[in-house]
Amino acid sequence: MSKIAFVYPGQGVQTVGMAQDFYENSVLSKEVFDKADQVLDFDIKKICFQENQEINDTEYTQAALVTTYLAITKEVENRGIKPDVTAGLSLGEYAAIAVSGGFSYEDAIKTVRQRGILMNRAVPKGEGTMAAILGMTAEQIDNIVNKMENVSVANYNCPGQIVITGKKDAVEKAMESLKEAGARRTVELNVSGPFHSQFLKEAGKKLGEQLEKVQFTPLTIPYVTNVTAQYVEDVNKTKELLIKQVYSPVRWEESVRNMIEKGVDTFIEIGPGKTIAGFLRKIDRNVKCINISQYEDLKKLNQN
Structure with missing residues (x-):
């Protein structure tokens, strides 16, 4: 029904x-x-x-x-x-x-x-951020992010779109690593903090x-x-x-x-x-x- x-x-x-x-x-x-x-x-x-x-x-x-x-x-x-x-x-x-x-x-x-x-x-403004990772599976992202400090997954939204969160420098480093690993695109979000972290x-x-x-x-x-x-x-x-x-x-x-x-x-x-x-x-x-x-x-x- x-x-x-x-x-x-x-x-x-x-x-x-x-x-x-x-x-x-x-x-x-x-x-x-x-x-x-x-x-x-x-x-x-x-x-x-x-x-x-x-x-x-x-x-x-x-x-x-x-x-x-x-x-x-x-x-x-x-x-x-x-x-x-x-x-x-x-x-x-x-x-x-x-x-x-x-x-x-x-x-x-x-x-x-x-x-x-x-x-x-x-968290003081500017110290934390979030980024959308496009074109990778949750498993691929978890495998990379879980080995890094001060960054984690915030949102498992849908296939091909996952959001990471954490300290600004750690998120930026993760974005680079994920891009090298095959992410189609990484986009830093306009947010005021590392939510869901x-x-x-x-x-x-x-x-x-x-x-x-x-x-x-x-x-x-x-x-x-x-x-x-x-x-x-x-x-x-x-x-x-x-x-x-x-x-x-x-x-x-x-x-x-x-x-x-x-x-x-x-x-x-x-x-x-x-x-x-x-x-x-x-x-x-x-x-x-x-x-x-x-x-x-x-x-x-x-x-x-």
Whole structure:
């Protein structure tokens, strides 16, 4: 039987004007933004809707994106579409858990605000970085990176696209070694730190203190965790998984394959851009992906 997954991208997809049309056309979406404004210490609508530099600053980006994802989800669900499972890439996992019932939308938004601050301050700016490695297998990259210090794999996104993370000089050295070993291309990412690496363990510990303030509630549907790529049905595991997620690799390809194996054949990507759709094409072309980033995209739901 056909199953639907709601999936949420990670940082990097943010764009000025995201979800503004939802805010203007949907009472439910507007409520999410208005509640976010009440729990945040900055003007969420200004960050999302008006030209500004802060939208690309992790401290603000994370809360802005999760608010956007949840605002769009409200209107998708209002159209009668309900997921059988949810998943999110890194930051997107917070939206996935909220939609699965694990905690409130407000707690999701408040927590990622603190997560953004902690991650941004974990390593002094300029000391850490990340890079996408194109055209090599995970095994080939692991074999090289595992022998090097201060660098590791951050994201197993899809066949042919893997992200490494670590100290800046170590990542640059790894990029050279991987290029020599046959990588088609290596691209340093525009990020402010070595996310999903051992250097964020302290940030993970501090995030755990923030998560103590969150009221976790029983899941109504499962979500898939980045840490193990497995279905989570017991919310009591969530806190520890979110702590580990900050400094562990994101097993996205494995997560998607696991959902497909359990009957998911339609993925609804919620949020700006088509990053996940691109990954899905490389993982399994037989599954359908519907991207909902603009209000007019809701028409796609009626066609399927």
